[in-house]
Amino acid sequence: MKYRKALNQWLDRLLMRSELSTRERDAVLALPCDLVEVSANRDFVRLGDHTTHACLVTDGLVGRFAQTADGERQITALHVPGDMVDLHSVVSPAATSALQAIGRTTIVRVPHMALKRTADELPELGRAFWRDCVVDAAILATWVINVGHRPAAARVAHLICELAVRYAAIGLANGQSFPFLLTQSQLGETTGMTSVHVNRMIAQLRERRLLAWRSRMIEIVDWPGLRTLAGFDPLYLSLPEDLLRRIYALFGTSRRMTAA
Amino acid sequence: MKYRKALNQWLDRLLMRSELSTRERDAVLALPCDLVEVSANRDFVRLGDHTTHACLVTDGLVGRFAQTADGERQITALHVPGDMVDLHSVVSPAATSALQAIGRTTIVRVPHMALKRTADELPELGRAFWRDCVVDAAILATWVINVGHRPAAARVAHLICELAVRYAAIGLANGQSFPFLLTQSQLGETTGMTSVHVNRMIAQLRERRLLAWRSRMIEIVDWPGLRTLAGFDPLYLSLPEDLLRRIYALFGTSRRMTAA
């Protein structure tokens, strides 16, 4: 198949949460698909669309957007490379929210039909698909707590912790730094606060020497400190124990010695 | 089977979102299960438990509870009769949050093994299970918007609208009234606000003659008004069009004439 790299990213993701036989792995890699480039800030799935394909992010960042009646936008999910953004659309093709590329993004589309057929033939793989949706729901539940019951600084810190771990898990963290493609207003749209207040909270996190943020990268300066402030417990991400340990080692070691 | 009534409730639920053949329906009704009574405010699944059964609510109300590091509790989901509370545990048995009965509740437990076997034999039914989890996730996404981007009064109103529709959908609304088993503090725990402030918002909703609340029942007084204030759009509940129309008719007709 043509876009083997993308399918491999997804397979790696599935393998973090499910054990798959060789046959099942091969079936994933043999899925038909096609590639779409989406430019920044473009919706590629709109509310109410009836989709026929599921979208896999290979490169870039995708946000799931919802809207209140008075036009306020809220980001309810973020998807990094390797995420199948709307795997759920296989069983529920009518989109209940819009999908937008945040910055230029590469998408690989896989037909629902192919996914269904494969899942029917290999029930254990079907369960892996289902499990992936369940983990997404667990992330969502954590966002509810975050937005509902955490003070502003912790809210921002928690999202940053989550993205740090998710980027590290897919090998896109560079030492203690990872890509952070959101603007501060978008960060506000996901944490339920004003861009102004996001800015002040970020300033706090910087002052406390917990992180540094420049040119679309965030550097974790004090991982334990950030984690504590955020009340971050990565259990809900369902990552393998050893991977998690490696990530923590990556972020935690060699505390920076900057500033007296 | 012994608890056919409970399984029938669940089957009805599944049929709202999936078309099932006679064989598939029979398979659902033939599932093995056992019954558990849970007294008020008791956790029957704890964080981190490895479960072997999925829990179906037959009677009462169940809340999914999460906790922040500093002990604040947040309710991330509510489950009414007919809901399979943790169907997702079939593919992900380690509980990522606790389940608590809100008031005395009757649970029917179905073994994961039986659900898996049935799903393997009848792939379309397996997809119905998966779909159910997807709808739960859609509800969760809506809660994120609610808690993140709506002012307090609308937040409370939105939850009330959702529960009104969900109770009506399972035939438990009595005219314009439906059971409301949460205390005001619990309502605060789900909407991310203090019980004091919940109280004031409820008072507002009463003053504006949108609803009445007494002895564990809420009566919808002005459905269009409540819906508008809440910005409520039931799309995310994935209910059949005609059922929804019937529910709206039920709530909307015969506006109450009380009080000059």
Place this chain on the structure above:
DNA sequence: CGACTGATTGAGCGATTTCAAGGGTTGTGG
């Protein structure tokens, strides 16, 4: 009849938003 739990109300405080304006960065076209 107490003892409890839940609902209600008031006053003061603090967190977050709003409004507003200025400075920096990035990308683009000349």
Place this chain on the structure above:
DNA sequence: CCACAACCCTTGAAATCGCTCAATCAGTCG
């Protein structure tokens, strides 16, 4: 390569919303 425009970040001051603390009232269960 520069100039410009657009967008993003940053900061301040005032207003608002929701929280905390505290007390009282109303049902409910033994």
